[in-house]
Amino acid sequence: MQASHIARLSAFGAVVEITSPDRETLEQCTATLPGYWLKAGDRRPDVCFNITKPTHEQEGERHFLFQENGIPLEFTINGTQAQHLLAKRVDYLLGAYARDCAFLHAGIVVHEGRAILIPGLSHVGKSTLTAALVQSGAHYVSDDIAVIDRSGRAYILNRASNLREDVAEIFDLPSSAHTECLHEGTLPVKAIMLLNYHKSQKSLELSPLSKGETVLRLIANSMNGRHQPETVIHCCGAAVRQAICCEGVRGEAKTVAPLILSHINDKENIDGESTA
Amino acid sequence: MAKPLRKSGLFSAEVDEQTLIYDATNNRTHCLNPQALKVWQLCNGLHSRDDMVLALRTAGHDVATQPGDAEDLVDAALGRFTELEMLETGTLMTRRDFGKAALKGLAAGLVLSVMMPTRAMAASGLTCEDYKDPITCVGFGCSWMDGSCETPSTGPLCSDLEEEQCNAATDCIWVGVCI
Numbered sequence: 001m002q003a004s005h006i007a008r009l010s011a012f013g014a015v016v017e018i019t020s021p022d023r024e025t026l027e028q029c030t031a032t033l034p035g036y037w038l039k040a041g042d043r044r045p046d047v048c049f050n051i052t053k054p055t056h057e058q059e060g061e062r063h064f065l066f067q068e069n070g071i072p073l074e075f076t077i078n079g080t081q082a083q084h085l086l087a088k089r090v091d092y093l094l095g096a097y098a099r100d101c102a103f104l105h106a107g108i109v110v111h112e113g114r115a116i117l118i119p120g121l122s123h124v125g126k127s128t129l130t131a132a133l134v135q136s137g138a139h140y141v142s143d144d145i146a147v148i149d150r151s152g153r154a155y156i157l158n159r160a161s162n163l164r165e166d167v168a169e170i171f172d173l174p175s176s177a178h179t180e181c182l183h184e185g186t187l188p189v190k191a192i193m194l195l196n197y198h199k200s201q202k203s204l205e206l207s208p209l210s211k212g213e214t215v216l217r218l219i220a221n222s223m224n225g226r227h228q229p230e231t232v233i234h235c236c237g238a239a240v241r242q243a244i245c246c247e248g249v250r251g252e253a254k255t256v257a258p259l260i261l262s263h264i265n266d267k268e269n270i271d272g273e274s275t276a
Numbered sequence: 277m278a279k280p281l282r283k284s285g286l287f288s289a290e291v292d293e294q295t296l297i298y299d300a301t302n303n304r305t306h307c308l309n310p311q312a313l314k315v316w317q318l319c320n321g322l323h324s325r326d327d328m329v330l331a332l333r334t335a336g337h338d339v340a341t342q343p344g345d346a347e348d349l350v351d352a353a354l355g356r357f358t359e360l361e362m363l364e365t366g367t368l369m370t371r372r373d374f375g376k377a378a379l380k381g382l383a384a385g386l387v388l389s390v391m392m393p394t395r396a397m398a399a400s401g402l403t404c405e406d407y408k409d410p411i412t413c414v415g416f417g418c419s420w421m422d423g424s425c426e427t428p429s430t431g432p433l434c435s436d437l438e439e440e441q442c443n444a445a446t447d448c449i450w451v452g453v454c455i
Contacts, residue, residue, distance in 0.1 A: 210292070210294060211291045211292040211294060212291050212292065212294030212295075212296060212307040212308075212309075212388070213294075213307060213388055215291055215296055215305075215307065216296075216305060216307050216388055216389075216390045217390075219305050219390055219392060220390045220391075220393060221393075222392070222393065223393075225392040225393060226303060226392050226393070229287070229298050229300065229303070229305070229392055230287050230289075230298065232392075233287070233289050233296055233298055233305060234289060237289050237290075237291045237296065240291060241291070241292075
């Protein structure tokens with residue numbers, strides 16, 4: 001039986017175990033994971049990845065088998081592909097197994113010290129709108145994942161920007177840079193905007209959304225809702241309490257991004273005045 | 277109809293004036309408006325449908341200021357609870373009980389409901405056309421148009437992509453199929 005090197009890592013309560021035939025491969029693979037993955041000690045893993053011994057070499061390049069919970073995901077991939085696949089799978093599964101927080105499909109930017117969430121699934125225009133908001137003065141956090149803690153605050157994760165190259169190019173933004181202006185930590189959620197894009201829509205049409213319905217909409221975009229339903233409801237409930245919640249139809253991202261920011265500011269001023 | 281009884285083991289949380297209820301048996305989360313909540317609180321196995329109507333009228337709730345209001349509200353709410361399997365089996369309303377109130381269009385607004393997605397569902401394992409109610413439809417980023425759920429025309433879903441495109445997309449991953 002071949003000797004194995006094992007790393008057990010944890011982030012947001014999820015634990016993964018990575019097994020590799022040699023230390024070098026293991027270190028290379030774990031080095032590509034975001035900094036919030038920390039050593040997990042002896043906690044039982046949610047998912048086990050097994051990068052098995054090279055089966056053969058082609059022109060000096062080593063190849064591996066890649067298994068997830070014993071099921072082969074990819075056969076004979078090279079080291080770089082193994083790192084890439086591991087990073088993708090770990091990120092993918094983190095959403096499902098995270099505890100004590102809600103993982104949501106949402107773009108997230110920071111504006112004037114608070115977070116704005118743009119929930120929505122893949123390919124509904126989150127990245128484009130996130131990029132347009134950044135171009136309009138907000139700070140990029142993520143265009144795909146928002147993490148909300150039990151007090152309803154959004155995590156500012158030091159993840160590399162994942163903006164699609166085509167989107168980044170349109171908005172003249174870097175497609176793979178770390179966020180520089182923001183410190184890791186959490187921020188309160190200022191607004192949750194549930195927007196649908198329609199080609200025929202010229203501008204922005206918004207209507208207020210009740211807090212309860214906003215929670216339902218967030219839940220519909222949750223990744224760990226099945227595994228942690230009560231936590232996800234709690235976290236989303238806490239997030240909406242202080243947030244401006246809107247739904248609507250939007251036109252082109254470039255046109256509507258400044259309008260979104262100004263709507264949020266106006267709404268905040270009105271709410272502030274009525275509270276005072 | 278027997279005296280309605282709430283299903284046991286439901287998790288509930290309040291958000292503003294609305295109440296969220298999670299049912300682990302079907303992975304659904306419901307959002308009750310204040311009117312539905314008043315009926316829900318009476319679903320303790322001690323009140324018949326008529327008792328509930330009387331209770332709402334006697335308490336002088338603002339939801340039941342007109343003679344027919346309390347009756348319609350109770351029927352609509354119980355119908356919706358039945359439809360969403362929120363009551364214990366044996367206390368469910370029949371379709372006939374529910375019909376009148378449902379026709380008045382009261383029921384849907386009382387209780388909104390969404391299924392807790394699996395990770396695969398959240399990563400677009402289903403298409404927009406699979407969602408049959410507007411809340412789930414819009415919640416998944418689809419467009420609700422003329423009574424059906426449609427895919428927004430901004431790009432393909434992960435499941436539409438070939439291996440090469442899938443690997444290039446940041447939100448998708450290839451595992452034999454693109455998810």
